Amino acid sequence: MRSTRPSHLVTGSMTAALVGALGFWSEAGAAEFYFVVQEVGEKRALWVPQEVVVHRSTEMEDGLVFVLENPTDRTHAFAAYGLFEEVMGAGGKFSAKPLRVNVTAEDTVRIQISTAQFDRKQAGVGSKEEAYPFFCPLHKGDAHLGGTIHVLP
Ligand SMILES: [Cu+2]
Numbered sequence: 730m731r732s733t734r735p736s737h738l739v740t741g742s743m744t745a746a747l748v749g750a751l752g753f754w755s756e757a758g759a760a761e762f763y764f765v766v767q768e769v770g771e772k773r774a775l776w777v778p779q780e781v782v783v784h785r786s787t788e789m790e791d792g793l794v795f796v797l798e799n800p801t802d803r804t805h806a807f808a809a810y811g812l813f814e815e816v817m818g819a820g821g822k823f824s825a826k827p828l829r830v831n832v833t834a835e836d837t838v839r840i841q842i843s844t845a846q847f848d849r850k851q852a853g854v855g856s857k858e859e860a861y862p863f864f865c866p867l868h869k870g871d872a873h874l875g876g877t878i879h880v881l882p
Pocket residue numbers: 773774804805806865866867868
């Protein structure tokens with residue numbers, strides 16, 4: 730029945746939002762958050778869910794992982810101001826670089842998010858909510874079509 734299709738779409742995106750908000754724990758204990766990119770017309774793209782909540786006290790204890798899925802046939806990128814990716818360099822040393830990751834067509838990328846900046850804040854101020862905007866820097870379009878990662882104490 731044709732009339733049921735739109736409601737399926739709505740249910741699907743609501744489920745995705747819920748999953749993103751709750752997060753998953755991987756075997757290693759890191760909290761995992763899933764994002765899927767959607768194309769909105771020719772020039773714009775959107776990572777969903779658009780609103781994600783991360784709890785500093787629980788979900789960051791054993792690391793934070795973002796899983797970025799690109800089911801489309803074009804390369805998209807995931808960028809977030811103020812967040813950093815943990816990358817292993819030569820000699821097994823970790824370093825942090827600003828979060829901007831390309832995800833090629835039909836690929837899924839797992840990235841380790843640096844939580845060092847939040848550890849530091851836990852010892853000091855950091856009892857209030859912080860917000861980090863994210864978007865696809867390759868397809869921003871005219872209007873801001875991004876989302877927000879909310880970090881709660
Ligand atoms: Cu894009």
